[in-house]
Amino acid sequence: MAPWLGPLFGGILIGLAATVLLWLNGRVAGISGIVNGLLRPAPGGDRGWRVAFVFGLMGAGGLAMRLLGQSTASPAPLPLLLVAGLLVGYGTSLGGGCTSGHGVCGLARLSKRSLVATGTFMAAAVATVYVVRHVLGAAP
Amino acid sequence: MNRVLAALFAGALFGIGLVLSRMTDPTVVLGFLDVAGAWNPSLAIVMGAAVATTTLGYRLALRRGRPVFDTDFHMPVARVVDTALLAGSAVFGVGWGLSGYCPGPALTALAGGVGSALWFVPAMLAGGLLQRLTTRAA
Numbered sequence: 001m002a003p004w005l006g007p008l009f010g011g012i013l014i015g016l017a018a019t020v021l022l023w024l025n026g027r028v029a030g031i032s033g034i035v036n037g038l039l040r041p042a043p044g045g046d047r048g049w050r051v052a053f054v055f056g057l058m059g060a061g062g063l064a065m066r067l068l069g070q071s072t073a074s075p076a077p078l079p080l081l082l083v084a085g086l087l088v089g090y091g092t093s094l095g096g097g098c099t100s101g102h103g104v105c106g107l108a109r110l111s112k113r114s115l116v117a118t119g120t121f122m123a124a125a126v127a128t129v130y131v132v133r134h135v136l137g138a139a140p
Numbered sequence: 141m142n143r144v145l146a147a148l149f150a151g152a153l154f155g156i157g158l159v160l161s162r163m164t165d166p167t168v169v170l171g172f173l174d175v176a177g178a179w180n181p182s183l184a185i186v187m188g189a190a191v192a193t194t195t196l197g198y199r200l201a202l203r204r205g206r207p208v209f210d211t212d213f214h215m216p217v218a219r220v221v222d223t224a225l226l227a228g229s230a231v232f233g234v235g236w237g238l239s240g241y242c243p244g245p246a247l248t249a250l251a252g253g254v255g256s257a258l259w260f261v262p263a264m265l266a267g268g269l270l271q272r273l274t275t276r277a278a
Contacts, residue, residue: 007185010161014186015193017154019201024146026207026214029154031244036268047148052144052177054247061155065164072257073259074166076239085246087235089267092243095228096218099242100154102229103187108194109215116221117229124233129173132238 018105025049030101031057032092095121142209155248161186164249166240166256173237 018029027034027049038050065071074076076084092098095117104120106114133136162168163186171180207213218225219250236242241249241260 004182004185007161007182008189009255010157010163011186011189012193013153013157013160014190015157015197016223017157018190019196020153021147021150022207022213023204024150024208026145026210026212028214028216029150031214031242031247032268035243035247036272039265039269040272041157043236049143049147053154056148056151056153057155057158057244058151058247058251059155060152061159061164061227061248062253064156064159065248065252065254068159070159070162070164070252071254072165072167073254074239074241075170075261076166076256077237078259080238081256081259082263083234084166084239084241085263086267086270087231087238088242088246088260089269090271091228091230091232091235091267092222093228093268093271095232096216096225096245098232099187099236100244104190104194105198107217108190108198111216111243113216113218113221113225117225120226120229121233121236124230125172125173125237126175128234128237129170132174133174134176 014100014104015108018100018108021053023107028101029053030097030103030105032089032098033096033101036044091121142144146209154244157190158245158248159252164252164254166245166249168240169242169245170237170240173240240269 021027021029034050034053074081097117102114102117158164162182168180168182172183239260246257246260246264250261
């Protein structure tokens with residue numbers, strides 16, 4: 001199978017998922033937003049669909065990973081993983097979205113905020129990898 | 141109940157999409173972000189396909205005037221590009237570049253049994269909680 005087929009079909013599926021969530025529930029498929037909505041005390045009735053979405057994501061996604069034998073770890077050492085997690089959690093909450101919320105759904109809506117957000121986190125991520133790999137010379 | 145089932149279905153599609161596209165593999169993501177190294181264009185293909193599909197899908201969905209299982213669409217209301225957006229996105233980007241994980245793939249990888257995610261996800265949740273708490277205090 002050509003190496004780009006997985007990314008292509010995967011991307012289309014992600015787009016279909018986002019479309020289904022909007023079409024049926026009227027919600028944006030931004031993972032950080034959905035999860036943050038669970039962390040924040042939500043009014044009654046708002047939690048159910050969020051829990052269900054995460055359940056589906058982890059259930060089907062986790063199963064798919066195991067069936068396909070996907071188990072590649074992050075190359076980051078443990079302390080860095082913890083720091084990275086904190087930054088991702090804090091940053092997506094502050095910035096109001098992540099790669100799915102801003103990067104996919106926001107761009108699809110032609111949102112200027114999302115365009116700026118996506119450009120910013122992409123630039124920051126690219127710069128970070130450059131510093132880690134090519135300036136500090138840390139192992140990939 | 142309809143909304144819950146719909147969300148479950150959408151979540152499942154999303155998760156499978158992430159796995160098929162290999163976004164749950166941090167080395168693939170980092171390979172895209174490593175523009176000066178052995179560049180892996182996969183993420184660009186995934187994003188391109190996802191954005192194109194969603195753009196079309198959103199157009200069709202919004203045409204209905206309302207969602208199937210709700211009275212109104214819940215779209216983000218903020219319009220202004222402010223410091224929070226810029227700072228938050230930058231901070232997120234650094235964390236993403238350090239680990240190769242963003243929220244969706246991290247959660248999926250946790251369910252897939254990857255050890256890295258076991259540490260990353262709780263830290264991510266803690267970070268989100270910290271941001272919520274510090275906002276309220278301000």
